[in-house]
Amino acid sequence: MTSSVSSLSAQEPTLKQDGVLQDMWLKMLNILEPKVQRSQFVTWFKDTTILGRDGGKLVVGLPLPMSLHWHMEHYCGMTLTAAQECDKTIEQIVYKVDGGLKDNNARSVDILVHFPEVKKRKLPGKQEVKLAEGVVSKILNPRYSLDNFIVGGSNRLAHAACQAVANQPGGKYNPLFLYGGVGLGKTHLLQGTGNAIFRQMPKAAIVYTTSEDFTNQVVEAIRSQKMEKLRYRYRKVDVLIIDDVQFLANKERTQEEFFHTFNALYEDHKQIIISADRPPQELQLEDRLISRFERGMIADISAPDYETRLAILVEKAQEYEIFIDMQVLQFVAEHTTRSVRELEGILMQAVALYELEQRMPTIKSIAEIMRKLNKDTNLEDEDVGFEKQKKRQPTFQEVIECVSRYYSVSVTDMIGPSRVREILVPRQITMLLGKKHLRMSYVNLGEAFSGRDHTTVMNAFNKIEEKLQNDSRLLREVHAIERELGVV
Numbered sequence: 216m217t218s219s220v221s222s223l224s225a226q227e228p229t230l231k232q233d234g235v236l237q238d239m240w241l242k243m244l245n246i247l248e249p250k251v252q253r254s255q256f257v258t259w260f261k262d263t264t265i266l267g268r269d270g271g272k273l274v275v276g277l278p279l280p281m282s283l284h285w286h287m288e289h290y291c292g293m294t295l296t297a298a299q300e301c302d303k304t305i306e307q308i309v310y311k312v313d314g315g316l317k318d319n320n321a322r323s324v325d326i327l328v329h330f331p332e333v334k335k336r337k338l339p340g341k342q343e344v345k346l347a348e349g350v351v352s353k354i355l356n357p358r359y360s361l362d363n364f365i366v367g368g369s370n371r372l373a374h375a376a377c378q379a380v381a382n383q384p385g386g387k388y389n390p391l392f393l394y395g396g397v398g399l400g401k402t403h404l405l406q407g408t409g410n411a412i413f414r415q416m417p418k419a420a421i422v423y424t425t426s427e428d429f430t431n432q433v434v435e436a437i438r439s440q441k442m443e444k445l446r447y448r449y450r451k452v453d454v455l456i457i458d459d460v461q462f463l464a465n466k467e468r469t470q471e472e473f474f475h476t477f478n479a480l481y482e483d484h485k486q487i488i489i490s491a492d493r494p495p496q497e498l499q500l501e502d503r504l505i506s507r508f509e510r511g512m513i514a515d516i517s518a519p520d521y522e523t524r525l526a527i528l529v530e531k532a533q534e535y536e537i538f539i540d541m542q543v544l545q546f547v548a549e550h551t552t553r554s555v556r557e558l559e560g561i562l563m564q565a566v567a568l569y570e571l572e573q574r575m576p577t578i579k580s581i582a583e584i585m586r587k588l589n590k591d592t593n594l595e596d597e598d599v600g601f602e603k604q605k606k607r608q609p610t611f612q613e614v615i616e617c618v619s620r621y622y623s624v625s626v627t628d629m630i631g632p633s634r635v636r637e638i639l640v641p642r643q644i645t646m647l648l649g650k651k652h653l654r655m656s657y658v659n660l661g662e663a664f665s666g667r668d669h670t671t672v673m674n675a676f677n678k679i680e681e682k683l684q685n686d687s688r689l690l691r692e693v694h695a696i697e698r699e700l701g702v703v
């Protein structure tokens with residue numbers, strides 16, 4: 216292991232920066248920057264710096280306990296490699312948490328100045344691909360897959376049907392008709408199925424189009440008197456995916472063309488996948504088209520339940536590589552019930568907040584976003600305020616009781632002389648939390664633990680730091696207790 220964990224209380228002087236270390240940090244950032252996604256780089260390295268060095272140990276300061284966890288999981292290895300590229304004699308990265316680093320003046324290197332964002336030139340949007348002579352499709356978005364679609368009671372059937380179609384296009388489930396309200400995942404499933412078929416059959420002509428696009432093609436073909444050509448082209452398609460067919464309502468000529476295309480492909484055992492916002496019989500389309508839709512598999516998607524919403528948020532947060540506290544995700548899942556797109560919109564705003572202002576999303580900031588996005592979201596002030604209450608600093612008694620509850624050991628045993636591991640670890644954790652969050656000195660802590668000597672406390676403190684460095688489970692336990700106490 217290459218890192219160790221420590222925390223400095225505000226009273227302790229931070230190691231003084233010197234020019235050499237500052238240069239080294241800048242060099243290290245130059246090495247790290249291309250390896251880390253921009254938003255992550257700004258978030259996690261902005262208030263980070265070298266605090267000092269002690270022989271082969273390089274002391275890296277972090278602003279928050281949360282950064283410690285994140286750095287240890289994600290950047291520890293690459294930080295050491297970067298340090299070693301600058302100075303071969305570095306053997307270890309030692310992390311220290313120092314709240315003072317959040318202060319602008321504490322930064323040795325201002326990332327936003329040294330590493331300004333380079334705006335990428337937007338490539339002209341290539342919306343379509345040519346699959347064969349004259350056959351075009353909208354580009355399938357690789358972000359949509361059947362694997363990253365979260366399955367719950369509300370969409371299980373639809374997902375299973377898509378999976379079956381992906382395994383055997385043109386088989387039993389033809390056509391596949393998916394319907395459901397806005398933002399519930401129809402396009403995701405349609406494109407995810409297209410992507411899955413494409414992976415297995417890279418040569419297949421998979422056309423994904425919306426009913427508007429299809430209408431435009433028909434209109435253009437009529438205008439240029441090339442209807443035959445259009446028909447002929449669509450007959451070459453292996454998989455036809457048409458999104459939002461409700462928009463074919465009142466477009467008789469397009470419906471007619473679609474009907475012929477549908478029949479030709481269907482008879483050829485080519486897969487057809489359709490989505491709409493309502494079931495076939497409620498569509499305002501020609502009866503013969505509706506009866507074709509009813510021939511195959513029909514699956515609905517409804518609004519996801521709380522657990523599914525939460526699972527989607529966790530998945531999306533991971534996809535966007537943004538770390539959001541579980542409590543915040545739960546809050547969003549509880550208060551957003553309508554569509555998944557809405558959930559995602561909130562998450563994207565959180566990402567923006569993260570990137571632009573380097574603010575970690577909190578329940579309060581998320582609630583603000585939700586209010587702005589949706590004026591009538593039913594957010595009570597207490598919902599938003601409860602985070603404030605939780606941030607209250609606990610007393611030592613509360614800390615020790617919380618640890619005792621968490622590990623099911625008695626407070627008396629923790630304060631007493633026992634040296635069995637079951638007692639020792641909770642005791643050491645209490646000391647760590649007392650120091651870190653209550654800013655208790657070793658002497659105060661010694662007194663709280665039946666008059667132990669301050670060097671004994673110091674040893675215990677070092678022991679737990681060492682353990683945390685090698686034991687990610689223990690680290691998670693400490694985080695869980697901290698959350699319980701409302702200090703993170």
Ligand code: ADP
Nearest residue numbers: 363364365397398399400401402403527555556
């Ligand atoms: P629709 O086409 O039904 O209006 P979309 O497919 O565009 O909805 O979904 C809106 C957003 O929500 C997309 O970004 C999609 O990835 C996401 N989404 C919807 N349902 C799920 C799910 N079950 N798992 C993961 N993401 C989902």
Ligand code: MG
Nearest residue numbers: 401402403458
């Ligand atoms: Mg859609």
